[in-house]
Amino acid sequence: MNVNKSIKYLIKNKMLPEGVYAFNKHDFTNYIYHVIMSERSIGKTTSALLVGLKLYLDEGVTTIYMRQLDTMIRPKTTRLLFDVILSNKYIEKLTDGAYNGVYIFSRYFYLCYYNEDGERILTDDKPFCIAVALNEQFDLKSTFNCPSGNWIIFDEFISNRYAKDEFIIFMDMLSTIIRQREEPRIILLSNTIDTESQYFYDFEIADTVQHMEFGEICDITTSKGTRIQVELAQLDGIRRKVKEKHNRLFFGFSNSKIKAITGGGWSIDSYTHPFGDFFVIFNKCYIKYNDKYIKADFVYNKTINKAMIYFHKASKIYDDSLIITNREGEEL
Secondary structure, eight states, X not given: OOHHHHHHHHHHTTSSOTTSOOOTTOOTTTOSEEEEEOSSSSOHHHHHHHHHHHHHHHHOOOEEEEESSGGGSSHHHHTTTTHHHHHTTHHHHHTTTSOOEXXXXXXXEEEEEXXXXXXXXXXXXXXXXXXXXXXXXXXXXXXXXXXXXXXXXETTOSSSOOOTTHHHHHHHHHXXXXXXXXXXXXXXXXXXXXXXXXXHHHTTOHHHHTTOOTTEEEEEEOTTSOEEEEEEOOOOHHHHHHHHHHHHHHOOOOOGGGHHHHOSSOOOOOOOOOOSSEEEEEEEEEEEETTEEEEEEEEEETTTTEEEEEEEEOSOOOTTOEEEOSSTTOOO
């Protein structure tokens, strides 16, 4: 599967024009997973779908479009997925006019042709894209079979929903789709700029992500040899100025969480640091979280006459430390 060739064609023919996200920093030959995070409105999902469409036309590759919940892939939700591609007539250009539309049947997307009266007079016999959801894992495990499903897009993988063992469910879903093939490439897209997503720890990229800057792409090999590329994508200069003007009009507030909407940085919670006259009551308690330790100091604040707990990062633990974990039987 020659992904880089398809991307170069789309860029050359201005279907991925300057300023639109184009995946051109990624090496799809040597890396399996490609994690792309950014602020909103840089065209990641549309570009990923367009690359998948080109792969279908060139090599018969089926795009697997994945979300967390089945409610996110219902036709009333997914019917707008290809709007940008359709409005720019990219399907007509890529098929030399043989097709000009997308027909959606349940979760299957087919190329089709509509006449001047809006009647669908021709439909491809094979879907170029299939939508699936993680919460359907058990239903699909024994029934799903798509030997050409080699371009897998997990859209909005960072959200305020995270099922128990969701990473394992995701891996199990990939196993169902991929079977024993080596060609598949997995694209994970997110508009949420959250440094503490559980997925970062599961993918063993948390330390890298927390030190990345906008425009940077990092190559990572996990402890067991899986290769991942992580990108913190950014708007081009022209669109950045337009967005900054819009942000000043509507979103010019200091709350750090608003960066998930305005862009320009990580969306990070702000926490109150210790203040006033206080003394430590007990400081041997630690919480083990994602193989890191957080120290919980029990203090009494004489300034406000209250007992408090101060949480902060810990660089080491001791023989008499009290360690709390939510994983039964975990070695401490």
